[in-house]
Amino acid sequence: MTNEVEAKAGVYRDTLLAGLWRENPVFRLLLGMCPTLAVTAAVKPALTMGCCVIFVLVCSNVIISLMRNLLKPHLRILMFTLTIATFVTIADLVLRAFMPDMSEVLGPYVPLIIVNCIIICRAEACASKNGVVVSVIDAVGMGVGFTGTLCVLASIRELLATGKIFEVAVMPDAYVPWAAMGMPVGAFVTLGLMLGLVNLTSKGRA
Amino acid sequence: MDTLSGLLLAFISIVIINNLVFTKFLGICPYLGVSGRIDMAFGMGMAVTFVVTLSGTLTYMINNWILMPLGLEVARYVCFILVIAGAVQLVEMYVRKFFPSLYDSFGIFLPLITTNCAILGLCLFLNLWGVDSLILAVVQSFGAGIGFTMAICIMAGIRENLQLADVPECLKGAPITLITAGLLAMAFMGFAGMIR
Numbered sequence: 001m002t003n004e005v006e007a008k009a010g011v012y013r014d015t016l017l018a019g020l021w022r023e024n025p026v027f028r029l030l031l032g033m034c035p036t037l038a039v040t041a042a043v044k045p046a047l048t049m050g051c052c053v054i055f056v057l058v059c060s061n062v063i064i065s066l067m068r069n070l071l072k073p074h075l076r077i078l079m080f081t082l083t084i085a086t087f088v089t090i091a092d093l094v095l096r097a098f099m100p101d102m103s104e105v106l107g108p109y110v111p112l113i114i115v116n117c118i119i120i121c122r123a124e125a126c127a128s129k130n131g132v133v134v135s136v137i138d139a140v141g142m143g144v145g146f147t148g149t150l151c152v153l154a155s156i157r158e159l160l161a162t163g164k165i166f167e168v169a170v171m172p173d174a175y176v177p178w179a180a181m182g183m184p185v186g187a188f189v190t191l192g193l194m195l196g197l198v199n200l201t202s203k204g205r206a
Numbered sequence: 207m208d209t210l211s212g213l214l215l216a217f218i219s220i221v222i223i224n225n226l227v228f229t230k231f232l233g234i235c236p237y238l239g240v241s242g243r244i245d246m247a248f249g250m251g252m253a254v255t256f257v258v259t260l261s262g263t264l265t266y267m268i269n270n271w272i273l274m275p276l277g278l279e280v281a282r283y284v285c286f287i288l289v290i291a292g293a294v295q296l297v298e299m300y301v302r303k304f305f306p307s308l309y310d311s312f313g314i315f316l317p318l319i320t321t322n323c324a325i326l327g328l329c330l331f332l333n334l335w336g337v338d339s340l341i342l343a344v345v346q347s348f349g350a351g352i353g354f355t356m357a358i359c360i361m362a363g364i365r366e367n368l369q370l371a372d373v374p375e376c377l378k379g380a381p382i383t384l385i386t387a388g389l390l391a392m393a394f395m396g397f398a399g400m401i402r
Contacts, residue, residue: 030235030238030380031235033231033234033235033238034231034232034233034234034235034323034327035231037231037234038230038231077291077317077320078291081287081291081320081321082284082287082288085283085284085287086284088283089280089281089282089283089284092283093280107334108327108330108331108334111283111326111330112232112323112326112327112330114283114287114326115287115320115321115322115323115325115326116321116323117235117318117321120321180392183391183395184228184229184231184388184391184395185388185389185391185392185395186388187231187388188384188385188387188388188391189384189385189388189389191384192377192380192381192382192383192384192385192387192388193381193385195380195381195384196374196376196377196381196382197376199375199376199377199381200376
């Protein structure tokens, strides 16, 4: 009995850790690139975006995992998309009601969570095959992994572009802001270099 | 804005200045996935152009003539994604019937056009920019598709040459593609401010 419990706990821990690093959605699977690049000009919108993604990911994984036995194969993707669209609408309305200025900054990138490949990929790869508990753990792992990556990228860009992190100045006054980092160029190049760095560090262990 | 020159300006503006890939980061996934060979990139661009024109027009009509008068803006995202999924299904059937070899080489990327952010993104931006006439919406949707095709073809051309270059081991594949895209985005920044 205890072995069974331990085995289950092991599966859960593995699932969680996979999302955080081993199968990190951005670095390893190259999923969800559009929001990764678009909202990371500063840390605050990146964090808000990450929280929205976690909410949508967890809710849609629960629903899809509950109805996984009722789905016909050819209607599967359509049902996934509709489920996700519903939860994104909820997230968008909540954001607009309680954080209007943040909603303004994120603009159309909140509804664009619908077509974020991470969510549909997790629905397909995990929630449509596993029970509710595993699906939720997987969603949390992936969501937190995604949010963490967004925040790291956003901190680097915000620091270099304005000399601040979380709108608090950290660089000395003599620092000349590097405006290009806040623009699309900065996003592409920073993410490219970060991917290269991840490849470099993980090659030795692999 | 309904004059010919106004429409032309709107077209050029969305193809070059507000290019969806370089300034709005939309459609990055197929951009990284399919830009390996130039013929595939062109085929992908054409498919996206068709879907984006069709769904941009349809969602504009649905949004302005059905959802707004009835006060159903809440259901906007669900309706948009349904229209796009339908349009992609149409393209998929057409390509499978008439270009079977192209269909095989696309593989998973064809149905994935549904989740191409460029398409849903454009439908939302049309809404956000307050585009006020149907013809302007059609022109901008078409322009967005052409802009995407142009971006992905430029990238495919560069990547074909990149295979001969000596890239550091850890930067091979996606990282170098992203850095190249960054440089291209910088080049396209030169067009900013050309109109308005």
